[in-house]
Amino acid sequence: MRRISKRKHREKIRLVTLNFIFIILCFVTLIPIFYTLSVSFSGQGAALSGSLSFLPENPTLENYRAILLDEPFLLWLKNSLILSVGTITISMICAVPAAYAVSRWRFPGRCGILKALLVLNAFPQVLSMFALFRVLKTLGLLNSHIGLMMIYAGSMCVFAIWNMKGYFDTIPVDIEEASKIDGANNTQMILRIVLPLAKPAITVTCVMVLITVWNEYLFATTFLLDSDSYSLAGGLYQLQSNDYSRSWPMFTAASVLASAPLLLIFFKIQKYMVSGLTAGGVKG
Amino acid sequence: MRHRFKTKAWLYLTPALLIIFIVIVFPILYTGYISVTNMSLYHWSDYKVIGLDNYARALFKFDSVFLSALLTTVLWTALNMVIQLGVGFLIALGLNTPKLRLKRVYKTLLMVPWAVPAYISILLWRVGMFNIEFGVLNKLLTLMGFGKVDFLSNNVIAFCSCMALNLWMALPFMIATIDGALQSIDRGLYESATLDGAGFWGKIRYITIPGIKPIIAPAAVMTTFITFKQFDIIYLLTQQRGYMTGATLNTVITYAHQNAFVSNNYGLSGAVSMLLFIVIILFSLLTNRSLQED
Numbered sequence: 004m005r006r007i008s009k010r011k012h013r014e015k016i017r018l019v020t021l022n023f024i025f026i027i028l029c030f031v032t033l034i035p036i037f038y039t040l041s042v043s044f045s046g047q048g049a050a051l052s053g054s055l056s057f058l059p060e061n062p063t064l065e066n067y068r069a070i071l072l073d074e075p076f077l078l079w080l081k082n083s084l085i086l087s088v089g090t091i092t093i094s095m096i097c098a099v100p101a102a103y104a105v106s107r108w109r110f111p112g113r114c115g116i117l118k119a120l121l122v123l124n125a126f127p128q129v130l131s132m133f134a135l136f137r138v139l140k141t142l143g144l145l146n147s148h149i150g151l152m153m154i155y156a157g158s159m160c161v162f163a164i165w166n167m168k169g170y171f172d173t174i175p176v177d178i179e180e181a182s183k184i185d186g187a188n189n190t191q192m193i194l195r196i197v198l199p200l201a202k203p204a205i206t207v208t209c210v211m212v213l214i215t216v217w218n219e220y221l222f223a224t225t226f227l228l229d230s231d232s233y234s235l236a237g238g239l240y241q242l243q244s245n246d247y248s249r250s251w252p253m254f255t256a257a258s259v260l261a262s263a264p265l266l267l268i269f270f271k272i273q274k275y276m277v278s279g280l281t282a283g284g285v286k287g
Numbered sequence: 288m289r290h291r292f293k294t295k296a297w298l299y300l301t302p303a304l305l306i307i308f309i310v311i312v313f314p315i316l317y318t319g320y321i322s323v324t325n326m327s328l329y330h331w332s333d334y335k336v337i338g339l340d341n342y343a344r345a346l347f348k349f350d351s352v353f354l355s356a357l358l359t360t361v362l363w364t365a366l367n368m369v370i371q372l373g374v375g376f377l378i379a380l381g382l383n384t385p386k387l388r389l390k391r392v393y394k395t396l397l398m399v400p401w402a403v404p405a406y407i408s409i410l411l412w413r414v415g416m417f418n419i420e421f422g423v424l425n426k427l428l429t430l431m432g433f434g435k436v437d438f439l440s441n442n443v444i445a446f447c448s449c450m451a452l453n454l455w456m457a458l459p460f461m462i463a464t465i466d467g468a469l470q471s472i473d474r475g476l477y478e479s480a481t482l483d484g485a486g487f488w489g490k491i492r493y494i495t496i497p498g499i500k501p502i503i504a505p506a507a508v509m510t511t512f513i514t515f516k517q518f519d520i521i522y523l524l525t526q527q528r529g530y531m532t533g534a535t536l537n538t539v540i541t542y543a544h545q546n547a548f549v550s551n552n553y554g555l556s557g558a559v560s561m562l563l564f565i566v567i568i569l570f571s572l573l574t575n576r577s578l579q580e581d
Contacts, residue, residue, distance in 0.1 A: 018386060033399060097302040125512060132548075134315075134557075156310075160303050221518070240410070
């Protein structure tokens with residue numbers, strides 16, 4: 004009797020310690036976020052003062068007003084949306100049929116293509132950026148959203164094909180054959196049977212493309228030179244690379260606004276991210 | 288029948304292959320071509336083929352920055368992976384303690400850094416954490432009565448700062464993956480091990496680690512590639528144009544980028560890029576084989 008209560012006691016102490024450790028860990032992890040939020044809601048002088056507090060002393064929305072009205076934040080947002088929608092459209096038009104083909108049909112060259120795609124995916128695109136720069140310059144596509152969309156779509160295509168192939172593989176072929184017996188032709192079958200079944204997979208892939216485009220800054224700042232075509236990444240980059248002592252509070256407000264939608268989307272699809280990423284990333 | 292499949296399959300693949308060729312394959316080939324020329328700012332259009340000089344310069348020049356950058360990259364990748372796997376494992380193990388009621392809350396909070404766009408995290412850390420006047424770290428040091436530290440001023444401290452930030456950004460993925468793997472282990476195994484008299488560490492060694500290995504291995508390989516390719520952190524923290532911080536820290540990727548976009552030595556940059564591509568292909572062939580054997 005006594006021994007059991009002693010063991011329970013020890014277990015309790017262990018749980019309390021563990022909870023304590025996790026609370027500290029979460030707090031430390033979130034310090035940069037708390038600090039950003041606090042700066043974004045405080046007046047100009049607060050960030051410079053020596054004191055450190057995670058609650059703004061005189062809360063104000065001035066930084067948010069400034070970034071939304073004095074800076075072209077809404078234009079950047081619009082450009083980011085255009086880039087995202089364009090990239091998703093192009094990459095899906097290319098990747099969905101390709102993923103379907105490699106998942107359903109066995110044809111000579113199939114394995115070769117799948118392996119080649121993985122190798123290409125391993126190449127860091129930063130390294131061919133100068134070549135891309137020259138290509139875009141020659142084609143007159145520097146500064147244009149179309150050029151950037153093509154680049155994003157091409158690089159996301161590899162990931163999208165692998166990711167969706169994995170899902171297509173899990174849809175039983177029997178369903179398709181049944182519909183063929185019922186007299187549906189190939190196009191009808193794909194549009195009416197396969198795509199609705201694959202909708203979750205396609206949605207998740209689209210969201211991942213969206214996240215990538217939204218988060219990309221290097222190409223966006225290298226290929227879009229005209230401030231009217233800046234995406235959010237370009238705008239925020241420029242905001243901090245100017246005189247950040249002046250614009251730092253405004254930059255935090257912009258960061259909060261640019262990250263918030265992504266945070267919501269992320270936690271909605273998070274459970275797919277782990278499995279999808281690893282399945283698409285490595286498995287051969 | 289077979290023949291019909293073949294034409295149709297290639298038809299379905301055409302748009303994807305076309306765009307992949309234009310955006311990925313052609314630039315790689317073009318980079319390969321640039322790497323054997325003397326293209327630079329002074330030879331923008333009147334460049335000529337000079338053979339393998341750029342490769343020789345990257346590999347065999349006495350004070351080659353490329354080789355030291357390669358060493359930095361290997362050190363960076365190895366340290367990051369060891370710490371990520373170790374710390375990620377410990378945290379995930381803690382999260383999976385039975386009767387930890389707030390598990391979901393802790394896990395969600397720990398995932399937040401993953402959800403923030405990477406460039407925003409880096410730029411926020413640059414000023415919000417590391418900066419001399421605005422940074423939390425320096426404010427803390429001042430409060431505790433120490434002097435201020437410039438966290439990006441020299442190579443060693445900049446390397447550590449970059450690593451801290453990389454861990455902050457990358458650990459959530461590791462924790463989520465290991466946590467998922469831990470949940471896939473049959474609880475019954477632990478119970479029978481307890482009956483057999485196995486201790487805490489014995490269970491970890493003989494049940495937990497073998498149980499999660501098949502799931503962790505591909506994720507670890509993927510993270511190794513990502514860490515090896517990491518460019519944004521070092522570039523945005525220490526090498527922004529006009530804001531060089533004094534550290535001359537370079538990984539191979541930032542070195543190639545610097546040669547192309549700062550010192551405008553396109554030929555050398557191309558050679559470095561091609562060498563890296565070969566390294567990466569070899570590495571991926573090697574890991575693919577070892578993963579399949581498991």
